[in-house]
Amino acid sequence: MPRYDVCIVGCGLVGLAVGRAMTESHPGISMVLLDKEERVAAHQSSHNSGVIHSGLYYRPGSLKAELAFTGAKEMYRLCEETGVGHRRSGKIVVATHPAELPALDELERRGVANGLAGLRRLGRAGIAEIEPAATGIDALHVPEAGVADFSAVASVIAGQLREGGSELLLGHRLTRVNHTTDGAEVVAGEIALKARLMVNCAGLHSDRVAVMAGLRPGIRIIPFRGEYYTLAEEKASLVKTLIYPVPDPRFPFLGVHFTRRFDGTVEVGPNALLALAREQYRGSGADLGDLGDIIGWPGFWRLARRHLGSGARELINSKWRGRYASLARRLVPAVEAADLRPGGVGVRAQAVDRGGRLLDDFVIETAGNTVHVLNAPSPGATASLAIGRHVSRLLAPLL
Secondary structure (H helix, E strand, O other): OOEEEEEEEOOOHHHHHHHHHHHHHOOOOOEEEEEOOOOOOOOOOOOOOOEEOOOOOOOOOOHHHHHHHHHHHHHHHHHHHHOOOEEOOOEEEEEOOHHHHHHHHHHHHHHHHOOOOOOEEOHHHHHHHHOOOOOOOEEEEEOOOEEEOHHHHHHHHHHHHHHOOOEEEEOOOEEEEEEEOOEEEEEEOOEEEEEEEEEEOOHHHHHHHHHHOOOOOOEEEEEEEEEEEEEOHHHHHHOOOEEEEOOOOOOOOOOOEEEEOOOOOEEEEOOOEEOOOOOOOOOOOOOHHHHHHHHOOHHHHHHHHHOHHHHHHHHHHHHOHHHHHHHHHOOOOOOOHHHEEEEEEEEEEEEEEOOOOEOOOOEEEEEOOEEEEEEOOOOHHHHHHHHHHHHHHHHHHHO
């Protein structure tokens, strides 16, 4: 049975970044990365809007605020050094109603506290200077936000790991974890190996891997499906950078927004719907096992009772393109339903506790010779390199 110092489960951006950080901090370490998919970054890492978030939204002092801020800087640097497509375009967060102004004030306060440079309020005239087609009564300009090709980032890191001697075993689904006196025995289909340390970066399945490893996490991954539209090519010029609404502070979702991606296309969305499977992309249906996990979690019912109305509105918006377009028109009035073309779909791995709370911060737990990244949704891609360094520091005393 082959032996390694570290086994990482999950080859999304977070798992790859942990591997990268480990090879930098511990040269010569033996490492293997496992994933059930045949390619890296098959799920959340490649099914998102490609935004490099600045750290604006997150509670000062939280792990998410710290890692998003440092991770964004590292992500820009990696893209510049390796030639990955990216653009530091900046974004505006637009208030369209006076009731949103206090929330915009709070975002500005958080941004300043989190160390963002160049934040400024725009007013109507300032909005028109940056985004002539957008409308609002005030906005916050965030120059450090941008976009990148996260799939290409993942491919670059995977190549670096292979060149450094790490093994990537793709297409092997984890089936068992046995703890031993000197580490863990990991079984993935017909492959069995031993490792001194195991890191769980399984994203949409992180709670299941934690249970497999003997942990009793007080959370369950509840999948939320985000549907995107692409703005018709003849209307793409309406959006120059990134245009966001002021988010609802009750939810960790940012609302329907406009993203001019690194390739010049413009995405509109996503919404936020309860997914009927952890991998429910366009054209795929419900999964009975995943549904059983959702309805069997007491936190889900508490969450559902609390937000039944907003969930129903999201469902209606999903089924009726005209309603979706009406949300988009709050920011860019010239957008019509006919301008929206079906785009991608992503599924967010959102941790929910027994009380029905949507956990806002990153959740990373150490248990014996294992480390588990249990909640790293958006801005997980932005923060991935910083998450990798954080996990590497947690592992250092165990090596």
